[in-house]
Amino acid sequence: MFLLVRFLLACIVATFCVGQAIANPERDPNNTLIIVGSDTLSGLMTAWTQEFYSQNPAISVEIQAVGSAAAPPALQQGTANMGTMSRAMNSDEVSAFIAETGRQPTEIVLAEDAVVFITHPSNPIEHLTENAIARIFGMPGTCGTNGRITSWQELSAAHPWGKTRIQVIGRTATSGTYQYFRKSALCGGDPGVFINEIPGGGGVSNTVARLPSSLAYSASTHANGDIKVLSVMDGAGEIVSPEAYDYPFKRRLYLYLATSLEDARGTAECAFLEFIASEAGVDILLRSGFDLPDEDGSLTLVGAANACR
Amino acid sequence: MLAAKNRNLRSILAGLIVRLAGLAVICALIGMFVQMVSVAYPILAPSTLAPLTSSLDDFRSGQLLEEGYALDATRGVSFSVAGDWSLEGKSGEPWFWVNSLTGFRIENTDLPTRWTAASAVGINRGVAIANADGLISHHHFLASTLPGDAPSSARAEQIDISLSVVSMAGHPRLAVAAVVSSPSTLTIVDFRNPQAQLTYPLADDASGLYWESPTKLRVFAGSIAEDFQFTTTDIGGAWSRLINPVHYEGYSAPNYLWLPLPASEEAEPKYSIAPLLFGTLKAASLALLIGAPVSLGAAIYVGFFMSQAQRGRIRPAIDMLTAFPTVVLGAIGLFWIAPVFETVLAALLGVVILFPVLITLGVFAMRGVGLRIVRLDALDDWPLKLIPLVSVVLATSAWAGMSVAASLPGGSLNAYLQQHGITIAYFNSLLVGLILGLAITPTIFSVAEEAIHSVPKNLAAGALALGSTPWQSYRDIVLPLALPGMIAAVMIGFGRAAGETMILLMLSGNTGIIDMSVFEGLRSVSASLALELPEAPKNSSHYYVLFVMGLMLFGVTFVVNTLAELIKDSVRAKTRGG
Numbered sequence: 054m055f056l057l058v059r060f061l062l063a064c065i066v067a068t069f070c071v072g073q074a075i076a077n078p079e080r081d082p083n084n085t086l087i088i089v090g091s092d093t094l095s096g097l098m099t100a101w102t103q104e105f106y107s108q109n110p111a112i113s114v115e116i117q118a119v120g121s122a123a124a125p126p127a128l129q130q131g132t133a134n135m136g137t138m139s140r141a142m143n144s145d146e147v148s149a150f151i152a153e154t155g156r157q158p159t160e161i162v163l164a165e166d167a168v169v170f171i172t173h174p175s176n177p178i179e180h181l182t183e184n185a186i187a188r189i190f191g192m193p194g195t196c197g198t199n200g201r202i203t204s205w206q207e208l209s210a211a212h213p214w215g216k217t218r219i220q221v222i223g224r225t226a227t228s229g230t231y232q233y234f235r236k237s238a239l240c241g242g243d244p245g246v247f248i249n250e251i252p253g254g255g256g257v258s259n260t261v262a263r264l265p266s267s268l269a270y271s272a273s274t275h276a277n278g279d280i281k282v283l284s285v286m287d288g289a290g291e292i293v294s295p296e297a298y299d300y301p302f303k304r305r306l307y308l309y310l311a312t313s314l315e316d317a318r319g320t321a322e323c324a325f326l327e328f329i330a331s332e333a334g335v336d337i338l339l340r341s342g343f344d345l346p347d348e349d350g351s352l353t354l355v356g357a358a359n360a361c362r
Numbered sequence: 363m364l365a366a367k368n369r370n371l372r373s374i375l376a377g378l379i380v381r382l383a384g385l386a387v388i389c390a391l392i393g394m395f396v397q398m399v400s401v402a403y404p405i406l407a408p409s410t411l412a413p414l415t416s417s418l419d420d421f422r423s424g425q426l427l428e429e430g431y432a433l434d435a436t437r438g439v440s441f442s443v444a445g446d447w448s449l450e451g452k453s454g455e456p457w458f459w460v461n462s463l464t465g466f467r468i469e470n471t472d473l474p475t476r477w478t479a480a481s482a483v484g485i486n487r488g489v490a491i492a493n494a495d496g497l498i499s500h501h502h503f504l505a506s507t508l509p510g511d512a513p514s515s516a517r518a519e520q521i522d523i524s525l526s527v528v529s530m531a532g533h534p535r536l537a538v539a540a541v542v543s544s545p546s547t548l549t550i551v552d553f554r555n556p557q558a559q560l561t562y563p564l565a566d567d568a569s570g571l572y573w574e575s576p577t578k579l580r581v582f583a584g585s586i587a588e589d590f591q592f593t594t595t596d597i598g599g600a601w602s603r604l605i606n607p608v609h610y611e612g613y614s615a616p617n618y619l620w621l622p623l624p625a626s627e628e629a630e631p632k633y634s635i636a637p638l639l640f641g642t643l644k645a646a647s648l649a650l651l652i653g654a655p656v657s658l659g660a661a662i663y664v665g666f667f668m669s670q671a672q673r674g675r676i677r678p679a680i681d682m683l684t685a686f687p688t689v690v691l692g693a694i695g696l697f698w699i700a701p702v703f704e705t706v707l708a709a710l711l712g713v714v715i716l717f718p719v720l721i722t723l724g725v726f727a728m729r730g731v732g733l734r735i736v737r738l739d740a741l742d743d744w745p746l747k748l749i750p751l752v753s754v755v756l757a758t759s760a761w762a763g764m765s766v767a768a769s770l771p772g773g774s775l776n777a778y779l780q781q782h783g784i785t786i787a788y789f790n791s792l793l794v795g796l797i798l799g800l801a802i803t804p805t806i807f808s809v810a811e812e813a814i815h816s817v818p819k820n821l822a823a824g825a826l827a828l829g830s831t832p833w834q835s836y837r838d839i840v841l842p843l844a845l846p847g848m849i850a851a852v853m854i855g856f857g858r859a860a861g862e863t864m865i866l867l868m869l870s871g872n873t874g875i876i877d878m879s880v881f882e883g884l885r886s887v888s889a890s891l892a893l894e895l896p897e898a899p900k901n902s903s904h905y906y907v908l909f910v911m912g913l914m915l916f917g918v919t920f921v922v923n924t925l926a927e928l929i930k931d932s933v934r935a936k937t938r939g940g
Contacts, residue, residue: 144575145576197445197505199508226623240444246619246637249872252867
């Protein structure tokens with residue numbers, strides 16, 4: 054009995070110590086960077102972090118890739134220094150941030166990628182029309198279209214799979230890809246409740262790779278060799294591949310800072326920004342499948358790195 | 363003496379620790395419940411309207427009218443709708459859909475022609491129209507399903523505030539409108555919750571108003587601007603919107619939709635929890651349908667017909683399965699069963715139909731040739747003897763099912779069903795039911811077997827001694843006493859299935875549809891919590907609704923399990939007394 058009591062006491066003390074250690078980590082705020090946000094950008098952030106760490110071993114970087122919606126609250130509550138998002142912050146998120154901190158969040162356009170439509174490699178289909186996308190993925194009547202497309206035959210009369218059902222796969226509502234997809238491909242309408250929701254872009258790709266009759270939307274960076282990326286026929290009847298500059302579902306990816314760049318001078322944030330804007334950083338960005346955004350006056354990586362100096 | 367003292371101290375200490383542990387568990391349970399209620403409560407809170415102190419003076423309302431914030435009934439209004447269409451109206455004249463490209467004008471006869479104020483509600487989503495008597499109607503736009511055709515409008519709600527409306531401003535996001543009326547009143551009408559009107563008396567007659575942000579309203583009275591803080595949830599305090607069908611914007615009829623869209627500004631968030639409750643019930647019922655007969659059968663066999671020694675070996679083995687991680691079962695379903703679901707289904711149908719027939723024939727055939735492997739008159743059969751026969755019969759009936767499916771017109775079960783208009787979703791309810799049924803089998807078995815086994819042996823022995831067969835003594839003596847315990851077992855199985863998350867997350871497809879077909883997917887409450895709770899913004903309506911659902915799940919499993927425990931207890935009392 055006495056042993057048991059001692060054991061229990063030891064357990065309680067140990068739990069308390071571990072709890073203390075987790076709650077109050079010995080961290081130098083200037084040397085720790087916590088980045089919270091987009092799942093789409095997680096691969097790029099990891100690649101950047103590894104290279105950054107080899108150059109700046111004094112600064113430790115933590116990445117939490119839960120979804121774009123997680124970034125604004127984390128920045129607001131100060132649990133993250135940087136937030137990555139696969140969409141811009143909306144006005145509610147910005148006003149909540151201002152209300153909490155009294156500051157404007159700093160928005161940096163990080164990169165560009167595309168939302169692509171993917172299917173199993175054995176599927177003979179090559180492209181989708183914008184009308185078909187709305188009829189496959191949207192609630193009935195989305196974008197002023199008439200009737201849902203549920204089988205491969207309805208999508209293309211000559212399709213060898215005939216009446217086989219299109220297994221429609223998509224992301225969950227908290228993903229930035231989902232939000233962007235709604236706005237751009239579904240005219241802001243509702244995605245069908247019949248879409249199979251798979252958590253994570255990697256999960257979507259893996260499911261499509263296993264399932265011949267599937268069709269999904271995903272971020273282009275999650276596309277791999279096991280799946281087939283489809284082209285899109287735009288309103289003018291032109292078939293555009295996701296690599297083309299006029300692909301209709303290209304989007305910008307953002308990096309948010311809780312402070313202004315002037316205040317960030319000399320901190321870990323600025324060191325990281327300067328690294329990712331450097332030649333090595335841009336090289337990683339391009340190798341990860343992202344593009345550099347077009348210049349249009351918004352704050353880009355180079356601009357942010359210059360403001361840091 | 364010292365030893366005795368020590369012993370005393372130890373037993374006091376032990377008693378204290380045990381009591382503390384018990385108390386801690388009870389407190390934790392109550393605390394959890396209270397915490398969840400307090401988190402979920404704000405979703406039921408009504409909307410509020412409060413004046414802000416930082417009012418702006420010296421703001422000329424004339425300037426406001428110039429800027430077009432207040433809309434003028436006599437000059438006419440125009441609201442942009444989807445595509446190139448806009449809606450134009452002038453009081454006393456009919457409303458028109460106008461195409462900005464082609465110049466087409468199509469009359470909209472659904473809207474009232476006599477009005478004093480009209481305002482857009484949401485961006486390009488709908489319009490609120492008020493007349494001088496205070497009758498305010500909300501119409502939302504429906505996109506045309508024919509390209510190039512004009513949109514249409516559907517009236518969702520009509521509210522009578524019985525005051526003379528001066529000006530009105532529709533909320534930029536929600537189906538809410540702020541109205542200033544004569545004499546000097548500000549009213550917030552909520553089309554989502556028509557009974558909940560908020561009124562606020564103004565110092566002076568107001569001339570106009572607008573929403574500065576979704577939470578801030580600015581009202582102009584004379585030369586003074588007064589600001590108001592408007593707080594609301596996405597359901598406006600109308601909890602019936604969670605359960606009842608709702609006429610959502612852009613839809614022609616009321617329906618159930620779970621589309622939370624947490625970061626969207628253009629669309630109305632939709633929080634019908636009915637599809638999720640339906641999904642949970644559907645999955646749990648299918649799991650019971652598949653798991654209960656098997657596990658109850660096994661429980662009867664092990665609990666009554668098996669000898670003590672054999673039971674001692676079998677029961678711990680099955681009990682151990684209770685601890686089998688459901689994520690592994692989910693993975694088995696995902697990687698092994700789902701890809702060959704069609705074949706599994708054919709084999710399963712074969713087994714369900716042919717197995718009982720074939721096993722009976724098999725047993726009698728073997729008895730016919732003198733192989734008495736099953737002694738129907740004995741209590742302690744060893745099932746190992748049955749394994750060869752059972753496996754042969756299982757394989758035969760599964761094979762028969764698969765070959766019948768292959769010989770169907772169309773060449774496969776899938777093709778045959780397709781010809782009859784049934785297509786199978788890859789992630790479907792039957793797949794979920796199958797794996798979930800497997801997951802709850804050890805639980806049901808454990809509880810039911812315990813109930814059967816705890817019936818005093820001397821009762822059954824007495825019946826056997828008086829000449830009844832083992833089956834008769836089971837049916838007439840043991841079953842009536844064990845039945846409540848078996849029902850409790852099924853209820854606990856149901857509770858387990860309703861709360862199960864991982865299998866549903868991996869296999870159900872998470873499609874929020876209400877469809878009775880077992881070949882369609884489903885979305886359960888538990889999977890929705892797992893998918894959305896980590897990312898739902900804290901203190902958003904989405905977050906609250908998720909906690910309401912968590913609370914419901916907690917409540918259902920708590921009630922079901924408590925009832926089951928009560929039933930079990932009553933049985934224990936009965937058998938002890940008997």
